[in-house]
Amino acid sequence: MSALSFFKDALYADAYALKKGFLQSRDPRINVAAILLLIIAVLFVRDTAVLVWLYTFCLLLAACSKINLLFFIKRTWFFIPLFSLFIAVPAVFNFVTPGHPVFMFTLLHHPVTITREGLSGATLFVMRVATSVSLVILLSLTTKHTELLKVLRILKIPQLFVMTLGMCYRYIYLFVEIIEHTHLAIKSRAGTNIKHKKGREIATWSITNLWIRSYHLNNQVYSAMLSRGYRGEPQVLHEFKTTLRDWAWITAAAAISTLSFAVY
């Protein structure tokens, strides 16, 4: 269960959304639109330098939103971009991307060359992935999840999906707690030196147990929904307000995206 602590950190990183930073003070609808514009720009850009600028802009936004930059960089690079870096490594060699040699060495008695084209392609690929992932995580860190769901509803995403998304998010908290307790109980009884066959049995037994327990929650959850006034359409209490600063922010995001498109 090595991923558990990472998942827990990510799930409980909600505290950043409560800070009074730049993005937290903006209208969530504007934030979603602006970040989406920037992500689309990142998707179209073909120049690594422009991607580096967009990534720097993302870091600047994170700093202005009172997010610890070390935490942000660790959080964004830990998983997908690092994995992409690993994937991109073979592409720098001449047997995948032929081109002008930059560096040559011998590997198992075979000459291997790193090419300029390979390096440039791999850098473009990793920077694109890192910038996109950073922008998505920036949005999720600075926007309360309830507000994000409300924005999805405003974007005309069907109610069935939005409601399921909201409930799913709450269930994940509960499930993570159940798994953590089960894992701790197993560890305290059986220790950590478990053979892979037994480990497989324990993992699948935990999954089955989780399904049985969660299925039996279904009736209780529905009764709780009814008692709180659920009639098929979720009600949201607060309305969003757009200020002049929100318009300035979306204009800036649109301008940056347009400039990136111009380079494309």
Place this chain on the structure above:
Amino acid sequence: MHIPDGYLGPATSGFFYAAMVPVWMVCSKMVKKTLKAKQVPLLAIGAAFSFVIMMFNVPIPGGSTGHAVGGVLVAILLGPWAATIAITVALVVQALLFGDGGITAIGANCFNMAFVSVFAGYYAYRFLRIRAAANSTRTVFAAGVAAYIGINAAALCAGIEFGLQPLLYHTAAGQPLYCPYGLKVAITTMSGEHLLVFGWIEAIVTALVVKYLQKQDLELLTLNQ
């Protein structure tokens, strides 16, 4: 299996969003028709369940670990229409919370894992267990094989999507702009690792969960029949 932002070009991403819209619409309609109001939380449970399944690192021989996706398992438990919605929701939560599987790639990820994997696996399961009792060994076997088929079908689709990128998007000098590997490498890698490793994890997890459900709570296994 989760495709992050930046791996697929704009047209490919747009194409899969467009392809998934009718699927989501039909699934919503079917779920509204078949699922009772009382069972609405079940969809969210299915989504959270699929999300959490991916957290279980299953030990594999050689000291390494891998994780299952659970698409076919959720389809067996809730039916394919509800499973498509549940897996879609799980993928959206993963993309928004962890940046795992990007926003622009949600269409492609849903196509692979919430549609192809779920339907291929579910109908393989139905076919393999024709006239078999819910508590039979054949049902366990059918669940395992179906999960293997489902995840491998999804991996093949992901491999094709990756492999098409250098053909569709490259500079004048031929330098790829998105996923850098062609069809041969992408399909071999994606299919190879799923045929040899991850497919087996998915199959073992699905089969064992079905086996445990047969012992613990058979009724849950027959909800969708």
